[in-house]
Amino acid sequence: xxxxxxxxxxxxxxxxxxxxxxxxxxxxxxxxxxxxxxxxxxxxxxxxxxxxxxxxxxxxxxxxxxxxxxxxxxxxxxxxxxxxxxxxxxxxxxxxxxxxxxxxxxxxxxxxxxxxxxxxxxxxxxxxxxxxxxxxxxxxxxxxxxxxxxxxxxxxxxxxxxxxxxxxxxxxxxxxxxxxxxxxxxxxxxxxxxxxxxxxxxxxxxxxxxxxxxxxxxxxxx
Ligand SMILES: [Fe+2]
Ligand SMILES: [Fe+2]
Numbered sequence: 001x002x003x004x005x006x007x008x009x010x011x012x013x014x015x016x017x018x019x020x021x022x023x024x025x026x027x028x029x030x031x032x033x034x035x036x037x038x039x040x041x042x043x044x045x046x047x048x049x050x051x052x053x054x055x056x057x058x059x060x061x062x063x064x065x066x067x068x069x070x071x072x073x074x075x076x077x078x079x080x081x082x083x084x085x086x087x088x089x090x091x092x093x094x095x096x097x098x099x100x101x102x103x104x105x106x107x108x109x110x111x112x113x114x115x116x117x118x119x120x121x122x123x124x125x126x127x128x129x130x131x132x133x134x135x136x137x138x139x140x141x142x143x144x145x146x147x148x149x150x151x152x153x154x155x156x157x158x159x160x161x162x163x164x165x166x167x168x169x170x171x172x173x174x175x176x177x178x179x180x181x182x183x184x185x186x187x188x189x190x191x192x193x194x195x196x197x198x199x200x201x202x203x204x205x206x207x208x209x210x211x212x213x214x215x216x217x218x219x220x221x222x
Pocket of ligand 2: 125129157161209
């Protein structure tokens with residue numbers, strides 16, 4: 001039997017984002033054959049599957065690269081990702097809660113509560129980095145004096161990273177490691193997959209800041 005749109009998402013949850021990008025309904029209309037939907041949209045199934053592959057990262061040694069390049073990479077790769085992923089995750093949480101609140105209410109409520117706290121914290125956290133700390137590091141790395149010590153802003157960012165890490169761990173605990181219940185639909189599956197993706201991306205993002213950017217910036221000042 002031909003692979004359906006729903007099968008494609010269940011087999012590879014990253015397909016959910018690709019289908020959304022192309023306006024393909026993978027949830028309620030997900031039982032339609034993938035070939036048929038692609039023909040209708042003038043797309044090839046192979047091209048859609050290729051779109052779901054993670055982009056390859058250029059092999060850059062961030063311990064050596066200029067700090068403004070590292071900052072630009074963090075902004076382009078991680079801050080842009082969060083600004084797109086956080087609202088999308090919130091929409092999915094609402095849809096899953098509407099559809100599965102009767103059976104999974106307490107888990108989904110708790111998950112939603114932790115997620116919203118994390119989202120609010122990350123949005124203000126990124127604004128502080130973009131408006132205060134990163135411009136200070138850029139000034140220092142081009143030989144100009146910073147208007148104040150980096151200690152305070154770096155300490156604050158590290159504290160907020162720890163809080164974000166705690167929220168990620170709590171979401172993983174509440175969902176028993178993102179294990180889907182047997183009755184999960186395509187949106188549920190995409191939600192859990194994308195939350196796990198958020199976790200992996202934030203771990204990488206925080207690593208670049210805590211372990212590379214901040215110590216290197218502190219070194220310029222010394
Ligand atoms: Fe950041
Ligand atoms: Fe950060």
